[in-house]
Amino acid sequence: MTRRFRLLVLLVVLVVTGSVVTLWAQRDEPEPVTILGPWTDTQERQFEEVLRGLGVPFDYQGTAAQREVLLSQVQSGDPPDIAIMPGVGELAEYADQDRLRPLNGLYDASEYGAPWSSAGHASGAVYWVPVKADLKSIVWYRHGNEPTPAPAPMESWCMGMGDDGASGWPGSDWIEDLVLQREGPDTYGDWALGRERWTAKPVRTAWEAWGRLLQRNPTTAGEALLADHRGNPDRNGLLFANDRGCTLEHQGSFARAFYGDRHAGLVDSAKLLPGGPYPQRAHEVTGDFAALFSDRPQAKELIGKLASREGQRAWATFPNVFSANRGVPRKAKDTGKQISEGLTGPGVRCLDASDVMAPALRDAFYEATLLTMARAAAGTDLGIRSLLRDLQRVQDAQPPTRAGLERVCSGPP
Structure with missing residues (x-):
């Protein structure tokens, strides 16, 4: 059956009053x-x-x-x-x-x-x-552990890279936020739309800043690689369900739903990102x-x-x-x-860069963040330049879209 209207149903009722037969048609309700x-x-x-x-x-x-x-x-x-x-x-x-x-x-x-x-x-x-x-470009913290306006060590961060069919996107959020706060909305928007190369300095140095954070504690990086970004649903999310004492979580506003009845505060991310503090240029959304x-x-x-x-x-x-x-x-x-x-x-907002990208490029981006974290956990060279060259090849292979976005951010820096 199609989704328009169901076929007319003919209902025949024989009325035994002499030889009279009553016939009528009934149209069913439209499908939902x-x-x-x-x-x-x-x-x-x-x-x-x-x-x-x-x-x-x-x-x-x-x-x-x-x-x-x-x-x-x-x-x-x-x-x-x-x-x-x-x-x-x-x-x-x-x-x-x-x-x-x-x-x-x-x-x-x-x-x-x-x-x-x-x-x-x-x-x-x-x-x-x-x-x-x-809303993104924010950091959640447990009450009583309000962060100082300075970059936080790796041990302070609750991280989880796992998701259903899209593992790695939490790592892409870190890199996107670093590009946005370090370089500003114009460069961020050009990168999201394919006008700034992956191998260029703005993306490379942002990725390297995240990589250095991971390398400071390979054990924590290994735990994050295996953890689900939602944490254990029976224990109120990553921020409240950990045994290592982390107090900060770089995650979007949807994380509130994971915390259950636990209350967390939030602050803008720019001052806490590795290599900072940076001015808050915009919020990723x-x-x-x-x-x-x-x-x-x-x-x-x-x-x-x-x-x-x-x-x-x-x-x-x-x-x-x-x-x-x-x-x-x-x-x-x-x-x-x-x-x-x-x-x-008020304020500048920029759409999530990986959400704007073509699906093949977005998926390669997620995979590259997982590789970066795995190498940090293993104590080996991160190979960031090679990863970025591979991502640029994926981008170069994408056809132009007629329905592409003209702007990713809401206004000037």
């Missing part, structure tokens, strides 16, 4: 809008609660492997009506293949400031919108972006309502959900207020 997204467990239940309030029948599938699931569905010719992806690198490829439908006119785009609103097509068509946002694979009116209606001020307000009522929509009230207190201000208030 299918949505593929990244949220499972608690956030899946919260998201479905929001969807029910939008008044459009839906069928949500949450998975930690949405990239693989979406690719399989697209290749089989049966993609979801709406896909929600962490970042826009993959979505740009689908747009280039003419698989996405424009979102223009479905919601008020003026409610989303840069860099969120810059995610579009050279023709003026917009193919994705952030329906959940998170990330988002879960919704894209439309279908022309169905119900799908267009749902994605418009979800991206609207009202839909985003409903979603952001949950404690660990933040929105890039400027019409959504900021969280009222504590770290929630800091995160909200970082996402929609």
Whole structure:
């Protein structure tokens, strides 16, 4: 059966009143809008609660492997009506293949400031919108262990490189933040968009600074290589579930969801990064972006309502959900207020560089950070220059995208 309307069902009822036969046709209800997204467990239940309030029948599938699931569905010719992806690198490829439908006119785009609103097509068509946002370039700390404004030793950092199908991205966050705070948004944006070479000094020296931090304690580096970035879910995340006394965690605002009922503070990362302190040039941000694979009116209606001020307000009522929509009230207190201000208030914001990159380059980036940490743990040469040459070859092999971003950051340094 297709996802349009089910076939007309003919119902025949024989009424035994003489020889009268009554025949009529009944049209079934339209099929629900299918949505593929990244949220499972608690956030899946919260998201479905929001969807029910939008008044459009839906069928949500949450998975930690949405990239693989979406690719399989697209290749089989049966993609979801709406896909929600962490970042826009993959979505740009689908747009280039003419698989996405424009979102223009479905919601008020003026409610989303840069860099969120810059995610579009050279023709003026917009193919994705952030329906959940998170702040990066921050460091979490346990209360009572507020950091001094100086680079922290390796032993202070809670690190975990593991993730479902995307291990290594926490290392990419370190390098991205170092490029951003050391060199500023212009250089960072050029690198994210492929206009700055991997082998150039800004990227190389940032990577070397991270590598020197890892080399200071090979044992800690080895532990981080094997740890999951979420920590043990039964023990409140890496910051509170460790036996070695680390007190700091360089991770996005989504880490709040891992800490359970434990409370952590946060500070900007620039002063604590290796080789610093640096001035805080900007905040790196990330988002879960919704894209439309279908022309169905119900799908267009749902994605418009979800991206609207009202839909985003409903979603952001949950404690660990933040929105890039400027019409959504900021969280009222504590770290929630800091995160909200970082996402929609004054200051420069830059999209996560690896999220913008083509999937093949992004995956190679993740692998290279794992190799760097493994070599640090083994006490061998890090081979950073060789790794960067390999990454440049991967970048050179990528075709240009018609749906590429023109800007990654929201404004000048």
